[in-house]
Amino acid sequence: MLRAGIIGATGYGGVELIRLLSMHSEVGTPRVxxxxxxGTALASLFPHLHQVELPLLESIDVPSIAENNDVVFLATPAGVSAQLTPQLLQTNVKVIDLSGDLRLNSAEQYQAWYKKQPADAQTVEQAVYGLPEYNRELVKQAQVIANPGCYPTATLLGLLPLAKTDWVDPDTWIIDAKSGVSGAGRGVSLGVHYGELNESINAYKVGQHQHTPEIEQVIQEQTGKALLVQFTPHLVPMTRGILATTYVKLKKQVSAAELQEYYESVYKDEPFVRIRPFGSHPRTKEVSGSNFCDIALHLDERTGRVIILSVIDNLIKGAAGQAIQNMNIMCGFEETAGLPKVPLYP
Amino acid sequence: MLRAGIIGATGYGGVELIRLLSMHSEVGTPRVxxxxxxGTALASLFPHLHQVELPLLESIDVPSIAENNDVVFLATPAGVSAQLTPQLLQTNVKVIDLSGDLRLNSAEQYQAWYKKQPADAQTVEQAVYGLPEYNRELVKQAQVIANPGCYPTATLLGLLPLAKTDWVDPDTWIIDAKSGVSGAGRGVSLGVHYGELNESINAYKVGQHQHTPEIEQVIQEQTGKALLVQFTPHLVPMTRGILATTYVKLKKQVSAAELQEYYESVYKDEPFVRIRPFGSHPRTKEVSGSNFCDIALHLDERTGRVIILSVIDNLIKGAAGQAIQNMNIMCGFEETAGLPKVPLYP
Amino acid sequence: MLRAGIIGATGYGGVELIRLLSMHSEVGTPRVxxxxxxGTALASLFPHLHQVELPLLESIDVPSIAENNDVVFLATPAGVSAQLTPQLLQTNVKVIDLSGDLRLNSAEQYQAWYKKQPADAQTVEQAVYGLPEYNRELVKQAQVIANPGCYPTATLLGLLPLAKTDWVDPDTWIIDAKSGVSGAGRGVSLGVHYGELNESINAYKVGQHQHTPEIEQVIQEQTGKALLVQFTPHLVPMTRGILATTYVKLKKQVSAAELQEYYESVYKDEPFVRIRPFGSHPRTKEVSGSNFCDIALHLDERTGRVIILSVIDNLIKGAAGQAIQNMNIMCGFEETAGLPKVPLYP
Amino acid sequence: MLRAGIIGATGYGGVELIRLLSMHSEVGTPRVxxxxxxGTALASLFPHLHQVELPLLESIDVPSIAENNDVVFLATPAGVSAQLTPQLLQTNVKVIDLSGDLRLNSAEQYQAWYKKQPADAQTVEQAVYGLPEYNRELVKQAQVIANPGCYPTATLLGLLPLAKTDWVDPDTWIIDAKSGVSGAGRGVSLGVHYGELNESINAYKVGQHQHTPEIEQVIQEQTGKALLVQFTPHLVPMTRGILATTYVKLKKQVSAAELQEYYESVYKDEPFVRIRPFGSHPRTKEVSGSNFCDIALHLDERTGRVIILSVIDNLIKGAAGQAIQNMNIMCGFEETAGLPKVPLYP
Known part of the structure; x- marks a missing residue:
């Protein structure tokens, strides 16, 4: 049995890892x-874990972590992984970092968008961006994974096939994204107060969200094109789910059938990407509780734009589920091992 | 006291009119x-109206309606007003139509987007588009008002000042709009089933929503520019509220201060438009229960785009409240009469 | 115009008072x-108040408060009014205290349930319990009002008529109450975190809620019977609203018609209590945004129990609205002045 | 691999069975x-099943069902199983009926509460009430299971240990239960309209819910005592979850420690019942997505009552999960096979 550890187990990402690992036949009970x-029991912080078999919380001691785990997941706030990963990489443990610390190649970009001290260049270079649909071979050989952000996952899976073509004007990408509240974590603030959020929607960090350069970097890596995207996140009164509504202007004529066939062919062997019927409107609930990213394409011939709708469960394909998908690839397990085959509905 | 009638009083728009009129000191108890x-009591359909003083529901008989009312509101499904308004206009009654029947000047457009038989050209021509901030003088003299749609209200109030300038590229307007469920009305369907909608967000009618030509028509009327907008509505798990996130590409350089000052000057005398601080993120809850449209401006210098955030209560500024604002103007009342001065919060 | 002040204006009770007072034709803009x-603007804390005419926040200085106000509302946490009210009562200002500090006659009870230092006995004695339906004459002459708690309001209006009879066994009162989250106030904690509350319901403070002795005291005052009630509050994933489901065992046979007629007769002249049809099931939404308490009666002949369903908007009839109703009575205004006649629906 | 079929696969119970069976290593893809x-694909009705491996929907033909399945689940509306089960029992197939048709021993009771024609007496007699914690041995040998109702499951697991003692007055059981909307199924009606339910709570069927006699019957079977309970269901604005708040009067003195130890001992070997710390307040979210029933005990010494809080996921322990637990027992599988070990949180 693989020995897995979760650093930062007291947040929503951490407990989702625990839940998903409990369904994985190749992984033992994780250390937390x-x-x-x-020294306290996680169940005292999260009563849903009452009587769930789990060790007590341990402090973050690298030698002990390295000795007791084959893989560790970092579900920690920005800045922690930058400190911790270099030490972990001097051991044999595999590292899957769910934070944003290792995603951006450019230290300047990291500092500009995260307002934190970046990780050292060597660690960043070593980290593979763990979007399996595009980096599977690199993931296989990686010792350390930068697990993609929730918004970039939904966005990139929807956008990359089209970005790789010459059908669209690369200066016109606009991503209007909507997320449930769990993405903000379990920390308390007026911003997550039920009375403030319920029955309300708002945009936030317009033009300033740290997932923007992540999206741009991956587009450049995958397409060779340096471009700027307009990315706007919104907070929706729901717990889980992300919908990315992505707009782009066509510069060549392309038919609905061509678009649909192209996307279906790109993802035909992917276990976690489902191309929905052309012109349909996926709901976030339809992937909730699963590792799926559902994508639907729309062509507005009147305006000459393609609109891509992509939905994920932000805590699964946008975080813990994708981390386990990466672990499966790194460890030679079936890629779908431990991941639900059917979304939770309703 | 003004005698007001509400046709189609059994929907959400109808009962919101009743509520708002009950606070209006110049209007008597409306007929329904x-x-x-x-012959039935509205309270039997809407228990919140228990013991609220209201007459029984009457059938729709034009002579009787004309005899008993000075103003009638049509809160009816598409297609009804097209039939009814011509008859009403042969009497002295003033008509405020909350449906989309009289908004589009072009019969072809109406048929294409609404899939219904359009109203006769004369009635349509007579109808004034009741967006007071732009058509106040026409509203004053109108006998019949086409009350704006909920999405167009939020969108146009946010977009028109900028659309009137030569600062932006008119081919790049994208409106990504999000609405609460009440906009879909009280009819039952799987689409409004709680279990289907809660904890979920989705886009709908991408490229095909009937408010699209309404937005384009008003932009043309107000700016002289014929252009096409990209309009995408979304359904959000909440009852009330619309947020329009509107994108446009700058073609001239303009500063944040210029933008802000310009918008503040455009709306400085408007009682129901509030320009929020530059770079802020209005929440729909902050206008809920009020006739306000709150607008905040963002300038993304990196991408050269302006992003406009505008929020309304879809049933008030997006329907019944704006209808009463129009009534006030038509009847020579204080424009704010009967309309709440403070949103309901939380 | 009456000069009103709100102490503790930065909470949900405070801003609801501001909203309701803005609709009151006899009261000027309140001081806060x-x-x-x-020295800051309330709108900087509550953006929904942007451009709403209000003075800046002032510090709590009793002489200045007394000089500038005819009535003050205390919307403060437990313990504040106990300190402040005695000083205010040495001036001419009328005081309406929305906290629990002045409600319990017994200092021991206050200490036992609130775990705070009680107000001095003289102040408590002077305070009239402001449930107008039962204490209207006392309210008229009061200088200081202990405004009832949200749960006691819903509970007592439903329960008192029956408690006054000899039809029921007084040892069998069970009140199972359900409240929206706004009752917990605007303070931040894990307990009001959206991710924790949404899609969940729970009981809290079983057997230990401080509204229990308040209910018992008022029953004793109104019926002469000393008894203990079982009171259980629950937290429901919604913002506003309280439903009290109240159970009592019959000791005499009584018919549905007798029950219904009796309740209708008790409340026939009350503007804010609506007796709904026998056997109906009021929803909290049906009183939302209003000062109504709706009550429906059920008789289970199989078990020999009466079940009373009573609903209010916790922030209106359960707090700010009832406070204004009390102010109206104290000041000789129409009792319904400034209070909405129609609930906000949906 | 066990061959399982689901009759009534187009409702919420049906798709939850599909989801749970997909995680069961001993059961193949179910027929629907x-x-x-x-002849249609279930994914056309439930897009969350897009690309999930499932056969097309088949019509309900008993010989064909019997030939192709070892076990069938009936997730059908009241009345269907009464017709279908007798035919199925003439074959070798095992039947697990999620409807209420086979739960009540008394045909009179069934008719009185369900207003339908009851199943024949022989079938009813053959059916084992599938509450494994109390009927495990009978379930092992059963050919047909009456799977318990959602409310009875939460209620009985909380109430039975105490009902078996002589500590309490059996005439004083009151169950105030709260459920999410999914319990009402996927049928469309005003009663499940988002705009009507959101931000609202209400009781329904007071004194008349068909789960009342089911609770009473099982209490009698398990304790020998014929008694009447007061059962009141409420509709809560959430999708999943049931909380039962159960009240009973003590007739002997019993300590908190005795109560707690007793409950812990009763359920110490049960995989799906978790006794939470004495005096705690379980939230429905803490069992969501799992087959757990969490129970917490409260003793109000002031009033001499015990209050039992019990929570389940209504679609899992209250329906599909318990059905699979029963299947596991009937088929000799590990009782927990295929059922999640960790709730979905948040």
């Missing part, structure tokens, strides 16, 4: 680590 | 009309 | 006081 | 049956 709360 | 349910 | 935030 | 929609 936290910068606070050493 | 419905194509079904004649 | 806060223990923090002196 | 429906009285309508023969």
């Amino acid at each position: 680590y936290s910068s606070s709360s050493e | 009309y419905s194509s079904s349910s004649e | 006081y806060s223990s923090s935030s002196e | 049956y429906s009285s309508s929609s023969e």
